[in-house]
Amino acid sequence: MIWTAGFRTAVISPYEQVKLSEPRGFADQTVRQVLHMAGGGERLRVRLTNRYGRTPLTIGAAAVATEHGQTNLTFDGSEKLTIPPGAEAVGDPVDLPVAPGADLNLSLYLPEETGLATYSHKPMETAHIVGGNYVASPALPEAEQAEARFYVSGVDVLAPDDTAIAVAFGDSWFEGVGSTTGANNRSVDFLNRRLKRGWVVNQGIAGNRLLRDEVGEHALARFDRDVLSIPGLTHVLVHLGMNDLGLPGMSGEPPATSADLIEGFKTLAHRAHQANLLILAATIGPFAGAIYPGISTPEGLAARREVNDWIRTTATFDAVFDVARAVENPEAPDYLHPALDSGDGMHLNDKGAQAMADAVDLETLALS
Numbered sequence: 001m002i003w004t005a006g007f008r009t010a011v012i013s014p015y016e017q018v019k020l021s022e023p024r025g026f027a028d029q030t031v032r033q034v035l036h037m038a039g040g041g042e043r044l045r046v047r048l049t050n051r052y053g054r055t056p057l058t059i060g061a062a063a064v065a066t067e068h069g070q071t072n073l074t075f076d077g078s079e080k081l082t083i084p085p086g087a088e089a090v091g092d093p094v095d096l097p098v099a100p101g102a103d104l105n106l107s108l109y110l111p112e113e114t115g116l117a118t119y120s121h122k123p124m125e126t127a128h129i130v131g132g133n134y135v136a137s138p139a140l141p142e143a144e145q146a147e148a149r150f151y152v153s154g155v156d157v158l159a160p161d162d163t164a165i166a167v168a169f170g171d172s173w174f175e176g177v178g179s180t181t182g183a184n185n186r187s188v189d190f191l192n193r194r195l196k197r198g199w200v201v202n203q204g205i206a207g208n209r210l211l212r213d214e215v216g217e218h219a220l221a222r223f224d225r226d227v228l229s230i231p232g233l234t235h236v237l238v239h240l241g242m243n244d245l246g247l248p249g250m251s252g253e254p255p256a257t258s259a260d261l262i263e264g265f266k267t268l269a270h271r272a273h274q275a276n277l278l279i280l281a282a283t284i285g286p287f288a289g290a291i292y293p294g295i296s297t298p299e300g301l302a303a304r305r306e307v308n309d310w311i312r313t314t315a316t317f318d319a320v321f322d323v324a325r326a327v328e329n330p331e332a333p334d335y336l337h338p339a340l341d342s343g344d345g346m347h348l349n350d351k352g353a354q355a356m357a358d359a360v361d362l363e364t365l366a367l368s
Contacts (some may be wrong), residue, residue: 004165004232006157008119009149010205012216026110030134031150033106036184038192039199040100041157049153049233050083052118057083060111061135066098078176107135120149121298122206124176164279164366166235167227173239174204178349185350190357198367210240210264215311234366236272239282244302247288249294258306269316281317283308283324288334289345303335319364326359327352
């Protein structure tokens with residue numbers, strides 16, 4: 001048996017970018033979060049993070065619950081834990097079965113001032129927050145709701161040695177922006193429902209770039225932490241480049257060039273192959289209809305077409321899944337198909353997320 005990731009969340013620094021959601025902290029509060037498990041097992045352990053914190057993070061109590069019951073978490077045998085700034089912590093294993101596709105509820109009591117939280121800003125799931133210690137309570141009275149995920153970086157499950165694991169490494173099109181909050185209709189969720197064995201772990205960060213830090217560390221910088229650290233990994237699926245082409249326009253900067261993106265993709269593929277991983281690349285989705293000022297520019301759209309032509313024809317990757325063709329408007333390919341558009345011209349709705357998942361040929365995965 002091996003420990004492997006049943007759930008992972010890539011985290012962002014609240015000090016790098018606050019335009020997409022407002023960071024926050026806690027004091028004498030319980031935060032309960034729903035974690036949708038890609039994979040399952042009979043035992044699990046929780047990973048907590050204070051990676052971007054500037055003060056020690058005190059966990060006064062923690063618990064996890066599934067349909068099979070609830071259990072308190074300990075860390076080196078203690079129910080209380082302090083995580084130094086920049087550090088992470090792995091909980092002691094607990095015997096609590098969780099099935100692939102099931103939800104795990106994680107409750108954290110934060111008794112002291114936390115400062116700004118290390119968090120995931122677009123998980124398409126709601127956290128519930130109340131004052132006081134309600135870790136052991138089945139219900140949270142008059143809970144505040146926040147669409148974010150705080151302090152958790154993963155849940156490992158104990159799985160058979162031959163379990164095949166892939167990681168979806170990229171941006172909002174993996175993290176799920178545009179899909180229905182709480183419905184587990186992210187593209188990675190739809191892909192996991194197609195698989196007969198193994199699972200795909202979601203490491204998408206909305207707004208993440210391939211080449212430059214802004215919303216989280218750029219993909220080349222976070223590759224070791226968010227990909228290579230996952231035990232049992234065999235495949236990497238990549239959707240990146242859209243934010244390198246679109247986000248610069250919001251601040252009046254030029255988009256990344258197609259040549260720079262191609263070199264970045266080559267570097268990513270080389271590092272995956274060095275680690276004996278197979279890498280599957282998605283073409284960059286359409287964004288001509290983006291409602292956000294500065295996103296859609298002639299230069300960015302032209303670079304997207306050039307990069308996509310290269311992705312479709314290069315031998316750099318082990319396989320390609322043509323997301324752009326799967327979700328574009330056939331009459332105007334730089335635009336999303338109207339039936340698949342979440343409404344902002346840049347992100348997929350639930351049907352679009354399913355179309356993205358269906359673009360992956362399962363024969364190219366060792367999970368089918």
